[in-house]
Amino acid sequence: MDKGTASISKKIQTIGYGTDGKGTEGKSLGRMEFEREAPKSNEVLLDILYCGVCDSDLHLLENSWGLTHYPCIPGHEIVGRVTFAGNDVTKFKIGDIVGVGNMVDSDLTCSACREGEENLCEGPHGPTLTQGGYLFSKGSDYNTFGGYSNNIVVREEFVLRIPEGMDPASAAPLLCSGTATYGPLKRFNIKPGERVGIIDIGGPGHIAVMLANAMGAEVTAITPDETKREVAFELGAKNVLISTNAEEMQKYSGYFHHILGTAPDSYDVTPYLGLLRRRGNITVMAMLGPFTGTLNNFSLASRGLSLAGSMIGSIAETQEVLNFCAEHGIRSRIELIKMEDINKAMERLKRSDVRFRFVIDSSSLQAS
Structure with missing residues (x-):
């Protein structure tokens, strides 16, 4: 039996904030409901607690790089609590506070992945990003929905352990x-x-x-x-x-x-x-x-x-920086916001009016 509830639906109901891309690209984010695939035997389901707001979220929304797939739900600095773990999951258990950064998957078989550089995956599509699908989409419309949402399903190998005693909200920006x-x-x-x-x-x-x-x-x-x-x-x-x-x-x-x-x-x-x-x-x-x-x-x-x-870091480097920051007492400076204030935060981000990182309190998404 899976480590979690005795049974789980084939689909996970999810609430998020995103845009369908119709009309002006980069328009205001709004509440969206969708379904995630249920976790496989090697995956975990997280209830998201906090999610950082990165400049690349803004670039994604505005399609600055020409890579955006709509509908688009940003967010790749995720801290959450494990609520379900598949049979083959060995590193995490129900209740663990964990992180998810830029990637949720890669081919894990290419030379880069075998050498611990999943961020430089040399597979057909590169790493699978937490938001927006493949890094090198090559015509594919494959999409992924990020952490401006109340839950996420992630393969075990791409989940990070938040060190004990580290503030989970200020840990979020460390993941990117x-x-x-x-x-x-x-x-x-x-x-x-x-x-x-x-x-x-x-x-x-x-x-x-x-x-x-x-x-x-x-x-x-x-x-x-x-x-x-x-x-x-x-x-x-x-x-x-x-x-x-x-x-x-x-x-x-x-x-x-x-x-x-x-x-x-x-x-x-x-x-x-x-x-x-x-x-x-x-x-x-x-x-x-x-x-x-x-x-x-x-x-x-x-x-x-x-x-x-340089762009994003590997899974090993991400865990390493989390541990390094815990050891040295390094804590990112954040401004905690509610999900309903995300559009105001995006406007402020355009003006560089934040010191130094917005972090969404995801409990506000449920409340909204």
Whole structure:
């Protein structure tokens, strides 16, 4: 018998907030009811407690990347409680507080998956995203509905354990922003005292500052927003560089060993290359699209610089960052909202009017 109720319907009734995509793309989210497939023997059913609101949710709603399938229900920073576990589930039991990030499946047989990089799955469709279906859809209309809902069904291998004592609401952003920034920082192989710059102190960036600081780096917050100076110091930055100030940019010329770019919208990367010391490297994550300006390879080649891209993290890295944050007392800064306020939150997100992450209290969805 499955570990849960004695029997479970073939369909799971679900309430969510999304859009059918009719009319203007990216229009207001509204209440939707739909059915999820019942959990298979290797899957768990979660009641969702909290869900983070990510910039990529907004991009998905507005079809900024040309990948959106409608109807669309966003949400991929999910913390929930296990309410049903299939017969073959061994890692989780009823009542466990767990997380679900960017992925709910992958082929698990390609070389990337076998090497623990499901986020880089080389199967026909890439990883199956928590919202919006396949990452590389190649004409498929396969869709998945995310965490702006009251429940979700997930394959066991893609469920994360929330460390005991960690606040579940503030854990939600770690499932995307946390792992997306932790992976590149880990690959920097930071040595104590190395100088790391973090571009954009928003949802991912504020977590990156705390992570890099805990790894022993001398952290500089790089932001165009003077109002973020004080909070950057509170997060653990030793320096703050205002990127619109030409004198400050010149002062930090050739200064950094590593730079992590966390800004979600297109920008010119060339000025930041000038901040790197020889053999330095910059990784751009969060921004999925062309750079503004023209990137001249001489900027890289003349000083042996490296420019890399990064997107979502693997399951192992996601669990690792959860454990790392629990060990080091790192807690994302959040503003808790009710589901009925999601459209106001989206408008504020467009204006960068949040410090630093909206998180939906999913109990409000039932109440609404």
